[in-house]
Amino acid sequence: MTKQELFENIQRKKSFLCVGLDTDVNKIPEHLFDESDDPIFAFNKAIIDATADLCVAYKPNLAFYESLGLEGWEILERTVEYIRTYYPDQFIIADAKRGDIGNTSAMYARTFFGNMDFDSVTVAPYMGEDSVTPFLTYEDKWVTLLALTSNKGAFDFQFMKDAETGERLFEKVLKTSLNWGTDENMMYVVGATKAEMLTDIRAIIPEHFLLVPGVGAQGGSLAEVAKYGLNSTCGLLVNSSRQIIYASQDADYAKAARLEAEKVQLEMEQILFAAELIQ
Numbered sequence: 001m002t003k004q005e006l007f008e009n010i011q012r013k014k015s016f017l018c019v020g021l022d023t024d025v026n027k028i029p030e031h032l033f034d035e036s037d038d039p040i041f042a043f044n045k046a047i048i049d050a051t052a053d054l055c056v057a058y059k060p061n062l063a064f065y066e067s068l069g070l071e072g073w074e075i076l077e078r079t080v081e082y083i084r085t086y087y088p089d090q091f092i093i094a095d096a097k098r099g100d101i102g103n104t105s106a107m108y109a110r111t112f113f114g115n116m117d118f119d120s121v122t123v124a125p126y127m128g129e130d131s132v133t134p135f136l137t138y139e140d141k142w143v144t145l146l147a148l149t150s151n152k153g154a155f156d157f158q159f160m161k162d163a164e165t166g167e168r169l170f171e172k173v174l175k176t177s178l179n180w181g182t183d184e185n186m187m188y189v190v191g192a193t194k195a196e197m198l199t200d201i202r203a204i205i206p207e208h209f210l211l212v213p214g215v216g217a218q219g220g221s222l223a224e225v226a227k228y229g230l231n232s233t234c235g236l237l238v239n240s241s242r243q244i245i246y247a248s249q250d251a252d253y254a255k256a257a258r259l260e261a262e263k264v265q266l267e268m269e270q271i272l273f274a275a276e277l278i279q
């Protein structure tokens, strides 16, 4: 998907919501295990059907699937195929946080872009340019590079300052990686819990899309993220996982997920309207 197509989807749906498919076998409603021989996929399918008109992206986190072994990997593949078949306008992000020496990264890229039809994969910047560029060789596919993460541990390294320039590590990541790709094939993870940093971040990357996890269960503020992070093509995909997909653990789970997604979408619509990005 191109940047322009992503922006058009945001305008049409009046939403920049990314629903996180962090499907935990211990958290899905128990009745699914009685009713289906494929309960995790049944859960994903119901969540997707209930939210697809309210969001522009889905983000399965690989940990939840890989932890189930071969079966989990097959569920992930079927989930991606399901979204592609029934909701082809969705941007699908593999939250895998990969990155290795070049030839190994090339295999990861083949996994997510060649074998599976993801639009993007999250990549850690720590191993540098040759660990990232193999993901950028696929047309209309994106790298989502970790820049400033939402967790407490972000303070361990990401705010470290260069002794001479005073530049923080996350700023160094942004500036250095700017040459690896473009705003048409790279976006960055910035946690909603660090929204106050978005002004500094936008000074370095005004045009890039940002994937913003951390609203909902982690307590980040959508209003703050939009205030400092919005740009002329919206430039934001705001992810919410647990708050939406586990809104209820009873038989009404899909309806409850929809209600949660609707609340976020409505707030996003107001933000987009106020910024004159939609009419």
Ligand SMILES: O=c1ccn([C@@H]2O[C@H](COP(=O)(O)O)[C@@H](O)[C@H]2O)c(=O)[nH]1
Binding pocket: 020, 022, 061, 095, 148, 149, 150, 151, 189, 190, 191, 213, 214, 215, 216, 217, 218, 239, 240, 241, 242, 243
């Ligand atoms: O900095 C980061 C990077 C990735 N994540 C991932 O996003 C979702 C957030 O889930 P919630 O349930 O909405 O908190 C999850 O998959 C994380 O691994 C992040 O939170 N922060």
